[in-house]
Amino acid sequence: MNESSNQMDSQRLQFLTDYKSLGGEDKLLFQHIISAASILYNRSVAIEDLFNPVDELTEEQTSVIKLLAQQAMATMANHLQHKEGLSERQLVISEKRLRTFFENSQGLMCTHDLNGKFLSVNYAGAGILGYSTKEIVGSTLYDITPKHRHPFVDGYLEQIAKTGSAEGQMVTSHKDGTPRIWMFKNVLEVVDNGPSYVIGNAIDITERHRLEKDLESTKQFLDDVLHAASEVSIIATDDKGLITVFNTGAEKLLGYTAEEMIGKETPDDISGLITFIQNPDRHGSEQREWDYVRKDGTLSRLSIAVTPIRNKAKKVIGYLGIGVDITSLNNQREELKVARIKAEDANVAKSEFLANMSHEIRTPLNGVIGFTDLLLKTNLNETQQQYLSIVNQSGNALLSIINDILDFSKIEAGKLELAVEKCDLYEMSAQATDIITYQIQSKGLEMLLNIPYDLPRFIWADPVRLKQILINLLSNASKFTEKGEIELKIETLEEVGKLTKFRFSVRDTGIGIKADKQDKIFEAFSQEDGTTTKKYGGTGLGLTISNKLLGLAGSKLQLTSTPGKGSTFYFDLLLKAEQGEAIEWRDIDHI
Numbered sequence: 001m002n003e004s005s006n007q008m009d010s011q012r013l014q015f016l017t018d019y020k021s022l023g024g025e026d027k028l029l030f031q032h033i034i035s036a037a038s039i040l041y042n043r044s045v046a047i048e049d050l051f052n053p054v055d056e057l058t059e060e061q062t063s064v065i066k067l068l069a070q071q072a073m074a075t076m077a078n079h080l081q082h083k084e085g086l087s088e089r090q091l092v093i094s095e096k097r098l099r100t101f102f103e104n105s106q107g108l109m110c111t112h113d114l115n116g117k118f119l120s121v122n123y124a125g126a127g128i129l130g131y132s133t134k135e136i137v138g139s140t141l142y143d144i145t146p147k148h149r150h151p152f153v154d155g156y157l158e159q160i161a162k163t164g165s166a167e168g169q170m171v172t173s174h175k176d177g178t179p180r181i182w183m184f185k186n187v188l189e190v191v192d193n194g195p196s197y198v199i200g201n202a203i204d205i206t207e208r209h210r211l212e213k214d215l216e217s218t219k220q221f222l223d224d225v226l227h228a229a230s231e232v233s234i235i236a237t238d239d240k241g242l243i244t245v246f247n248t249g250a251e252k253l254l255g256y257t258a259e260e261m262i263g264k265e266t267p268d269d270i271s272g273l274i275t276f277i278q279n280p281d282r283h284g285s286e287q288r289e290w291d292y293v294r295k296d297g298t299l300s301r302l303s304i305a306v307t308p309i310r311n312k313a314k315k316v317i318g319y320l321g322i323g324v325d326i327t328s329l330n331n332q333r334e335e336l337k338v339a340r341i342k343a344e345d346a347n348v349a350k351s352e353f354l355a356n357m358s359h360e361i362r363t364p365l366n367g368v369i370g371f372t373d374l375l376l377k378t379n380l381n382e383t384q385q386q387y388l389s390i391v392n393q394s395g396n397a398l399l400s401i402i403n404d405i406l407d408f409s410k411i412e413a414g415k416l417e418l419a420v421e422k423c424d425l426y427e428m429s430a431q432a433t434d435i436i437t438y439q440i441q442s443k444g445l446e447m448l449l450n451i452p453y454d455l456p457r458f459i460w461a462d463p464v465r466l467k468q469i470l471i472n473l474l475s476n477a478s479k480f481t482e483k484g485e486i487e488l489k490i491e492t493l494e495e496v497g498k499l500t501k502f503r504f505s506v507r508d509t510g511i512g513i514k515a516d517k518q519d520k521i522f523e524a525f526s527q528e529d530g531t532t533t534k535k536y537g538g539t540g541l542g543l544t545i546s547n548k549l550l551g552l553a554g555s556k557l558q559l560t561s562t563p564g565k566g567s568t569f570y571f572d573l574l575l576k577a578e579q580g581e582a583i584e585w586r587d588i589d590h591i
Contacts, residue, residue: 108182108202111189114161116141116153119197128204130175144172146179160198164188170202181206233302233323235261236309239316253302253325255295289326301327361402369395404541411548418552422578423463425456425490432470433488440478440486450489456500457580461573465549470504472542473569477508484509484566493572500577505570512563522547522557543569 108125112118121136129136129144136144141153149171160166167185174180184202191197226234226247233253236245246261287305294300304323308316372392380388410416433449440447470488477486486508493501513521522543547557550571561567 418462446485448487456577458578460576473506481510
C-alpha cells in the first residue's frame with residue numbers, strides 16, 4: 001500500500017513538472033479543467049487541488065475531482081506524446097502513468113468514438129454495470145441503454161460532435177436488466193492525424209436518485225396527511241418560534257392561511273404558546289387546554305399537545321403542536337355542570353322539604369292508628385273488628401313506608417345525625433328480636449340469637465339507629481325466607497387501641513341473591529328484580545337507609561349470598577365498649 005502511494009506521489013510530482021512546460025492550446029485546456037474544479041470547490045483552485053481533494057467536498061464531488069485529474073493526466077500524456085524531442089522512454093512512462101489513473105478510477109471512465117462504440121473502459125465502471133472490460137469494449141452505448149432511451153443517446157452523440165462537450169444524467173441498464181443512473185461530463189478529444197474520440201467520466205448516482213425519490217414520496221405523503229387532517233390543527237415551529245408547518249386544520253381553526261403564517265413568528269395572540277413549550281422542552285410532551293384567538297377575534301378552546309422535535313444529538317430543533325377544537329364540547333360541559341348543580345339544588349330542596357314535613361306527615365297518621373287501636377279494645381261485633389283490624393294494619397304499613405321515605409330524605413338533606421350514648425347491647429338486641437319474633441314465628445321459622453358469653457354488655461352508639469338497622473335486616477330476612485331459620489349474631493373481632501371492633505350479622509335460609517344483582521339491592525327504591533317487588537312488596541329503601549346510616553358511623557353493609565340457599569348481611573363497627581355485669585336471659589326458650 002505504501003509503495004503504491006509513493007508511486008502515485010512521484011507521478012503527481014512529475015505531472016506538475018510537465019505542467020509548467022505547457023503552452024498554447026494545451027495550457028488553455030487545463031484552464032478549462034481547473035475552472036470545472038473551481039465550481040465544485042466554490043473557490044479558486046490550483047492544479048495541485050486536483051490530486052488532493054479535501055474534506056469540504058462531498059463523496060460525489062470528490063469523485064468528480066478525481067475524474068478531472070484523470071482527464072488532466074490524459075491531456076498531459078497527449079501533450080507529451082507530441083512534444084518535440086520526446087524520447088520513447090518518456091512516452092512509455094507517461095502512458096503508464098495515464099493507465100494507472102485510468103484503471104484505478106472509482107467511477108466510470110471510458111473512451112468511445114462518435115458512433116458510441118467503446119474503445120476502452122476502466123474496471124470499476126465495467127463492474128458497476130455487471131460486465132467485464134472485455135465485454136464492454138467493442139459494444140456501444142446503445143447496447144447498455146434501454147431501447148426507449150435510444151433517442152437520448154442520439155441527441156448526446158450529436159451534441160458532443162457539434163460542441164465538443166456534453167454533461168447531464170444518463171440511464172443505462174445493468175447486465176441483470178436493472179437501471180443504473182449516471183451523472184456524466186464528457187469532452188471530445190480531436191486528433192489531427194486520426195479519428196477523434198470522446199473521453200467519458202461518470203458517477204453512479206442510482207442510490208442517490210432512489211433516496212431522492214423516496215424522500216419526495218415521503219414528503220408528498222406527509223403533505224397529504226397534513227392536508228387530510230382538516231379537523232386537527234398541526235403547527236410546527238423551529239427553535240426560534242418561526243412557523244414551519246401550518247396545515248389545513250390550523251387554517252380552519254384559527255382563520256389564518258398557511259401563506260400568512262409559514263416563515264413568520266406566531267401572532268401575539270398565539271405566542272403564549274412559547275410559555276407552554278417551556279415544559280415540553282424540559283420534560284417532554286405535555287397536553288392541556290388552551291384558548292386561541294382566531295384572526296377574526298373570536299375565541300377557540302383547543303385541547304393541545306406540544307412535543308419538542310429533537311435531532312440525532314437530542315438537541316431541540318423545533319416544536320410540534322397538535323390541537324383539537326373542543327369549544328363546543330367545553331360549552332356542553334359547562335351547560336351540563338350548571339344543569340347538574342340545579343338538579344342537585346332541587347333534590348336538596350325536596351329532601352329538606354320532606355325532612356321538615358316529617359312531624360306534620362306523621363302526626364295525623366299516628367292519630368288514625370292510635371284511635372283504631374283504642375276502638376279495637378271496645379266492644380265490637382265480628383264485622384267491625386275485622387274492618388278496623390284492616391284499617392289498623394294498613395295504617396301501620398303506610399306509617400312504615402312514610403318512615404322509610406322521611407328517614408331517607410333526612411339523610412339526603414344532611415339533617416340526620418347520630419346520637420351516640422352508652423347503651424346496653426344485650427337489651428337492644430333483645431328488643432330488636434322481640435319486635436320481629438312474632439312475624440318470624442308466624443311463618444314457622446326458627447329465630448336464633450347468637451351472642452358469646454364474653455361479649456361486652458355496654459357500647460357507646462346510637463341505640464335507636466342501630467336497632468333500626470338490625471330490625472330492617474331481620475325484617476328483610478323474614479320477608480324472603482319461607483322455611484328454615486334466621487340468625488342474629490353479634491361478636492367481637494379485635495381490639496383497636498381503646499376501641500373494639502364488633503361484627504353484626506343476620507343470616508337467613510331464604511331465596512338468596514344472584515351475584516350480578518347484589519350491588520343493585522343497595523340502591524334506593526331497588527330490589528333484585530320486578531318479580532321480587534310484586535311477590536314480596538316493599539319500597540326497596542330498607543337496605544339503602546341502613547347502609548346510609550352505617551355510612552354516618554364509618555361503616556357499610558356487606559353481603560354473601562347463594563341463590564336458593566340464603567344470604568348473610570353483615571357490618572362492622574368500631575365502638576367504645578365496657579364489659580359490665582353478665583345478664584340472665586328471660587324467655588330464652590321463645591327465641
